[in-house]
Amino acid sequence: MNTWIIVPLASLVCYTVLLGVNFWFGQRSRVNTSFNFFLISMIVWSLCSFFAHLDHPPLNTLLWNRLMIIGSSGMPLAFFIFVQYFVGIQRTRWTVFGVIVYLAIQAANLSGLVVQSAYVYEGRLINSYGPGVVLPSLAWVLFIGLSTWGLITAYRGTKDLTFRNRIKYLLAVIIVIFAGSVTNATPRLGVYPIDIAFNIVSALVTSYAIFRFHLLDMSVVLRKSLLYSIPTVVLGVVYFFLFSLLFHYLKNSNDITIILLSLVVATLGVLVVQPMRDRAQLWLDQALFREKYDLGMMLQRISQTAASVLDINDLTRMILAEVTGRFHLVNSAIFLKKAGSDNFRLSAQTGLEVDQNLLLRPDHPVVRWLEIHHAVLSRKDIEIHPQFLSLLGQERQDLEQLKAELFVPIQEKGTLIGILLVGVKRSEETFSTEDQATLDALANQTAVALENARLFAEAKERTVEMQFLNTAIQAELAERQRAEKALKESEQRYRRLAENAPDLIYRMLPDGRFEFIGPAVREILGYVPKDFYRDPALGSQIVFPADRELLAQIVQPGTVEVSSMKEPRVIRWVHKNGTLVWIELHQVPIYSETGQLIAVEGVARDITRRVHDQEELAERVRQLEEHNREIGMLNEMGDVLQACRNREETYPILSAYLQRLFPMVGGVVQVVNPAKHLVETVSAWGDSEISVEVFEPDRCWALRRGRPNLVLDQSPGMLCSHIHYSQVGTHLCLPMMAKGNALGLVTLAFPKSAGRMIEAEQVFSEHQQKLALTVVEHIALALDNLWLGESLRQQAIRDPLTNLFNRRYMEETLERELARSRRKHTSLGIIFADIDHFKRYNDTFGHDAGDQVLRELGLFFTGHIRKEDIACRYGGEEFVLILPESSREAVFQRAEELCLQVKQLDIRFHDQVLGAITFSIGVSIFPDHGATAETLLRCADIALYEAKNAGRDRVRMMDRFETH
């Protein structure tokens, strides 16, 4: 059994597991997919190597060896593609070229130009290569070289330390691959699958670099490796020489000696190993990791000197100088918490051009983050953590100006006292974890010193403040002395003022006694101050009885809430001469330093005259308002009456307004009828029945005299006989006079009741009578205008003789009715009537008789038409009737009925019978005979003439309308 097959077998298992893990658990990304290709090529390589070393049918070793080339020559290309995706640089042409080369290699391989013979001898794979082997070798060099170049380029192109670290791992992988491949070039090693074993390491390292984000820092790994290996090597060498020497000089020593010697050497070794390792670390850091060494020294220096510096400015400058120098920074700054506030103020800075008063407020997201997390915050953190979504525009600009890469919290006992802002490095490289740890340590080490310096600075500031305060107190003392003197002078001045003031000034003790009362009390109340000092109760005794309770509330400080004293109060007092005096009190409670009430000081002013003036003024205002209200209502009533269309509309309005104007009384409105011989009630209000409904004008004194007539309940004067005196007491009759004519009467009356005598007098005061007269004049004028308007309107549309509508009104109405019929799709009838032989009446009985005939016909038509029909005198003895919404048959029938009924009229003139009258009637119908008024009237006229021609006393209608 060939033991070397374990290597390809192990690698096969390893690659398969990696492929499975990457396939099932890895993300489906281009990097992972390309890495899968790399693994597949390795699997092919391992599998074929396994079978080649197995040397077992069905396939022979040579064939397996050739198949192995498929995998091994694919690996560099797969790795190249993987590196391209890994570093994000696309070299598509090289990839295509690689595929072509790969295919060429396989062609050469399968044609036997690469591996010419292969067999296994004593477990080793012995093969001989043909000239074609140059092709895969060159391809290997080319694509591994390109991969290396790609990684180096990416390394140089990025400042991201994590990414650089990752690239370092891949470069290490290449070194491993290279080392493995070199064994193939060595004839003695090439026969073993050592390269495959190396490739296992490379695949594992690559997987680690892909799957893990936070990789071990390659530099740390290297440093630690060196740190442990150097002392080990040194010790090993020392041991070797020691033991060589001992064996050389102590050849004959026994075992015990050797054991003792070993113990001594081991003890010495234990004793020196730690110092040696420390020294080795120092040398290593000095030689290979200079930066770290310098940082360590810096920390040491700062921690030694910081504590001794008490000046905050010196300290911050020193820290910034060290940090800037050691890290080769472009800029840096320190913010420290401001005394007496939570804001962080820019304390010191280098390399920045910013406002020196720049503040970071306590709600600034950076401050909040540092207070919560107590860890270094990077600019990148600000970009990615969602808490910083709350950064405001101005805050972003400030941060841009500060150019900070790191924000290092300076904490003292867990409280954030400052922030160290670390700017960009001159090399533009990012800060490593180690850098951040150093800065964090620096902040921690300097925190106490900074806090001490800050407190020292605060103390200095306070001392200055104290000195300033001391000076201020001295000045204040002097000022107080001056004030006391001024106070005394002021007191004297005020005493003089109080004694000579027209108002009464007093000071009262909590028990109600007056400590001081001004001499004005004599003028105001007739008493002298001594009266009050002798008799403390005098003040309350001379108060108007109704106001004593109020006085007790406001002038006895022991019994009431002092807050109520401050409001001015008005109290009535009785003067020594017995008159009532109105006094307004203004008081101020006076307290001791302990808050106890010690007195009440006040001013009492005689406002009796002012009160009387105010009462009078209020009454006048009330009257004025009442008057305004009445005038307003009067105007309103006038407007409403003017808007009325006829008399009937006015009556309820009159009663409504009169009721509002004279709410205390009932009333009635009565108008003289057109014949002027009767007065009729048209509207009434109130509980009592005031007047008879209808009476002759002579029964009212007011109408008879044309003037208002006031009758008092208890002292009757000129009594009107139309009044129901059983129910009515005091009343006022007001005639409605217009242009000397009495149009009617308004009666305002108080119900009969003995107990309401005073009220009745108030109601009918002089002002009320004047108002009533004005109102009635308004009403009379409005009614007269209305009647005049009605009369004129009737004259305009009525024929004065027949009282039927005139021709103009008929023409307007006909147009309107036709429009309505069109809208409603109804028919309309026109009856055109003409009195037969009317001229004979005139000729026989005279024109007056003719007029009588026409008057009678007016009445006839009015009594024989429907409400909606319109009867008009067309002219002379011609009449037109408009019958809306009437059918052809109905109109015709109606016309025939009129013909019959008119004959039955018994018309007389001066007791002379004028004889029967007949009509000739023409009828036309809308829409049968036309659509316009003109056409319809013409048709009716033509039909009328047909009736005339046919012998009169008949009705005719056109069959159809012919236009000519």
Add this chain to the structure above:
Amino acid sequence: MTKAAELLRYGRKSEVWSKYCGFLDLEMDEFMRIQERLLAEQIKLIAQSPLGAQLFHHEHPQTVEEFRQIAPVTTYEDYEPYFAGQRDDMLPQKAYLWAHTSGRSGRLKWIPYTRYAYQRLGERVLAGVILSMAREKGEVRLEEGDILVTNTPPRPFISGVTLQALAEEFNFRFIPGLDETESLSFQERIQKGFDTGLITGIDVLGSLSVVLVKMGERFAEGARTTKLSRNMFHPWALARMARGLLRSKLAGRKMLPKDLWQIKGMPCGGMDTSLYREQIAHYWGVNPYEQYGATEEGAIATQAWNKKGMTFFPDASFLEFIPEAEWAKWRQNPAYVPKTVLFNEVVSGERYEVVVTNFFAKPLVRYRMHDLIRFVGLEDQETGIKLPQMVFAGRSSDFIDLAGFTGLIDEKLVWQAILNSGVRFEDWTIRKEVSQGHPFLHLYLEPLESLDCARLQNRIDLELKKLNSFYADYATLIEVQPLLVTLLSPGTFGAYGKEMQARGADLAHLKPAHMNISDDTLAILMRPSQNQP
């Protein structure tokens, strides 16, 4: 500012997640702190502008409460006099660009974006793409050069502006290209996207849900989805089709889109996305992802990796919500000014109308979005998100108040009822009508198969009763089925679209609204001779 591509290049995927999706880990007080700080800044900015002076009545609110007392709740009408003419002089900052959308009324709504607001919009949209790809917390499957196929409207529609912002945030490969898409019609965009996608593959597919379902259905029926083109004979396309065919044969079914493309993320648009979730997942092999957004603000809320409830972005806008009761009062009396609650005052299970105040010097103040949302929980235990989760309930104008007490019939409810009935349809629209004094729902539906209208009506009625108890109560009360279904003849909605296109309507108006269409719109739909109500 470090962008996603740079972080990805250095393998910093966890930082990509933190930068774009880290807000999902915020606690409520952190969320509110962000809101309040950005609002304070916004108040200062806007108060200095002529528009702000008008809105604040020349006052300067100092706190959130003062702001809510002084600033009125606004609608687009308050801004239209200045925005219609794209006036910069009224704004807190000069607009970097103006985006527009078309409202229901057909009027264009123009909204200004500042440079910074536009940049932040790009970040939020990229967050959406990352979340659409993620299957678990922290998973970033985004890669440079990912193929993004989309068929949404181009600039200056907000969808186009959004894609432009996304392009500036991350180097996707857009298919069709953003410049190219502006000259293509909707159909052409779809055709071009999938046609090219056959060659390139598709990593992210942004589309209307209904388009995806229709495509899936045609695949399932074995129909050809796209016209033959030269691209289909491209070696990669042939290889893709061969692989798809092989996969479908192995699965023992007809080829589906998921056999052709291994899509990583699928941001979907449309109210119907949640309804079609399973179908889309079946056809495309990936769960659809939704964001809530509008022209006024871009992306406002997003689903997480579980593609369920949506979480508001803390830095999109200051959020207020009108509770449904207040909203109802306003509906009854349009003069009523509804009261609002803040994000930390919302109640789970309640519906609210969204009111936003822009950040970053954009001008809208307490702006009513007229969108109703429903909070489904104050946190999401499945994802561990400790912020209220919401779902979109519909446009406030898209609700039908059937008889005052029926609760509100919304688009999603009707859609669900139609889907549950099993009918295959082209499209539908519903509105409230009145017959014999009783209001009822009238559904106009264009079926894809011949069916018995009465039976369909009964089925949908039954589903509505199951889904909405108020509807069932109303039906019992009036003792008549409160639903009438009218089947529209085949091609009705297509003909409507063509007519609208001929009239010059934009994309948003090529289809009638699903809810509450006007008499005029109904008349056009009923125009084909065979359509009888």
